[in-house]
Amino acid sequence: MMNPELDAAGAPVLGLEAKYFNDEALFRRIVDQVFFKNWLLACHASQISRPGDYHTLAIYDQDILITHTRDGEIKAFYNVCQHRGHKLAAGSGNRKLLVCPYHSWSYDLTGKLKAAPHVSKVPGFDATKICLTEIRVENFLGFVFINLDPDCASMDETYPGIRAEMTSLCADIEQRQYAYHHSADEGCNWFVAIENYNECYHCGNCHPSFARGIIDPSTYSIEPYGNTQVLHHTSESSHSEDAWYDTSGADYGSFYLWPATSIQFYPGGVVNSFTWRPLAVDDVRVFRTFYSNDGGVDETLQKVIDNDRETTFQEDLDIVKQVQRGINSRGYRPGPLVLNPEGGINNERPIQKLHEWLRAAVA
Numbered sequence: 001m002m003n004p005e006l007d008a009a010g011a012p013v014l015g016l017e018a019k020y021f022n023d024e025a026l027f028r029r030i031v032d033q034v035f036f037k038n039w040l041l042a043c044h045a046s047q048i049s050r051p052g053d054y055h056t057l058a059i060y061d062q063d064i065l066i067t068h069t070r071d072g073e074i075k076a077f078y079n080v081c082q083h084r085g086h087k088l089a090a091g092s093g094n095r096k097l098l099v100c101p102y103h104s105w106s107y108d109l110t111g112k113l114k115a116a117p118h119v120s121k122v123p124g125f126d127a128t129k130i131c132l133t134e135i136r137v138e139n140f141l142g143f144v145f146i147n148l149d150p151d152c153a154s155m156d157e158t159y160p161g162i163r164a165e166m167t168s169l170c171a172d173i174e175q176r177q178y179a180y181h182h183s184a185d186e187g188c189n190w191f192v193a194i195e196n197y198n199e200c201y202h203c204g205n206c207h208p209s210f211a212r213g214i215i216d217p218s219t220y221s222i223e224p225y226g227n228t229q230v231l232h233h234t235s236e237s238s239h240s241e242d243a244w245y246d247t248s249g250a251d252y253g254s255f256y257l258w259p260a261t262s263i264q265f266y267p268g269g270v271v272n273s274f275t276w277r278p279l280a281v282d283d284v285r286v287f288r289t290f291y292s293n294d295g296g297v298d299e300t301l302q303k304v305i306d307n308d309r310e311t312t313f314q315e316d317l318d319i320v321k322q323v324q325r326g327i328n329s330r331g332y333r334p335g336p337l338v339l340n341p342e343g344g345i346n347n348e349r350p351i352q353k354l355h356e357w358l359r360a361a362v363a
């Protein structure tokens, strides 16, 4: 059997070639093959909890609109007017009808055209045939995911077992509500950020407050979850006196769902997520979102948010910018990954998995 720590020629497995991080044409292909064919976290159901609520977002160059219809359904559409292509809705809010800013065509929240000025005399005009272009959407334990591939498998088929795992880490997960988010443009290719997120070989060196304050680094591990495109991060809670909030209760677990979402369960019941949305070959916007029982941010949650933002989050921002610059260097040669067959925190085996998935997507 082939040793997974060596490549086909018996040499150490190397990091990815620079083109995966900085080639414009390959980036466009990755957007099409990865971002437009997989489930992506769009928002939380509590952000569109009432009939008439809508929420908008962009996945690279595709504007998306999510609605809560009068019948209580969540729907998702390309956010583009079916007249001459203006963006239909902006931001978020609550409306009976969404009115296009260009010529005032208006649509209900099921995507049907309801009114258009001065069309009564237009021969053959049939408003009942005009509808926004729908896309796949699922409410997964309160997290609203979209997929631009109409033929995609369901969330449960794509990430089998994850529903039960998340529920076991947080029994009332479906009652959680959106509480707060912040975002940042990372100044690197999206995959630099994803690699950085999915290894903790750098944690002891770069994230002293995370490694000491929340988790016990000696127990940290990141492993593929079964045969799925999920990386499961686990760790025991920190029992050190450095823990800066009450980390009792369940241990740390997070689920990175290929390609660009991670839902994290901190010790002490703090549920939070990461989402990455590419902006350009060398830029990605990361969204850091926190959830609570009532949508509020209490003192402890505020402390977690602030501490995370000022330490781990900021520390990673600084790293990934430097790495992108380094990959663009004429002197960059991908080095061997640190593949430790025994697992543990000082290990880049999850990176090897990510490479496998990325290469397969654009093969």
Ligand code: FES
Binding pocket: 081, 082, 083, 084, 085, 086, 100, 101, 102, 103, 104, 105
């Ligand atoms: S493009 Fe929307 S009404 Fe004309």
Ligand SMILES: [Fe+2]
Binding pocket: 196, 197, 202, 203, 206, 207, 312, 316
């Ligand atoms: Fe990090």
